[in-house]
Amino acid sequence: GGGMERQFQQATKLQQQTTSNTSSSSSATANTSSSGGSVTGGAGAPAASTAAAVPHKQLKFALRKRTEQNQLKDIKFDFVIGKDRAEVIANDLVAAGLVLTRNMIVVASNMKKLVENPSLEKVVFQLSEGSSEPLDEKKLVGYAQLSILPDK
Numbered sequence: 001g002g003g004m005e006r007q008f009q010q011a012t013k014l015q016q017q018t019t020s021n022t023s024s025s026s027s028a029t030a031n032t033s034s035s036g037g038s039v040t041g042g043a044g045a046p047a048a049s050t051a052a053a054v055p056h057k058q059l060k061f062a063l064r065k066r067t068e069q070n071q072l073k074d075i076k077f078d079f080v081i082g083k084d085r086a087e088v089i090a091n092d093l094v095a096a097g098l099v100l101t102r103n104m105i106v107v108a109s110n111m112k113k114l115v116e117n118p119s120l121e122k123v124v125f126q127l128s129e130g131s132s133e134p135l136d137e138k139k140l141v142g143y144a145q146l147s148i149l150p151d152k
Contacts, residue, residue, distance in 0.1 A: 056080045065144035086111040122147035
């Protein structure tokens, strides 16, 4: 059991922080802001909370596509039904540099298709990568495959 699986989640977490430019403190009026909300939520949920207490159904997705180096890569991420939105996840994939902006819509719409019809299990769709190589759906050249991973 390799626990070294790089979660796509880590890439999206960075996006959650609103980009507030703290560096541009040119107007230095000494405002003692009392609202210093500490980020360390210590007393909260114990780490031993197992997956048994999940209120929403969760799908595990794998987006398989070629990198610029032409290597097939699996990008794994979770989709919580009733909580996550395909557009948001597709946007996060773009923000993480994993999907091109012009492919965001097609990734989101195919994600929606799988969420609504999980029995499909996987969809293959064409990307606008502008690759010089001829398109090949089987080898995923110019195509990506989005699949639902079986829950272990």
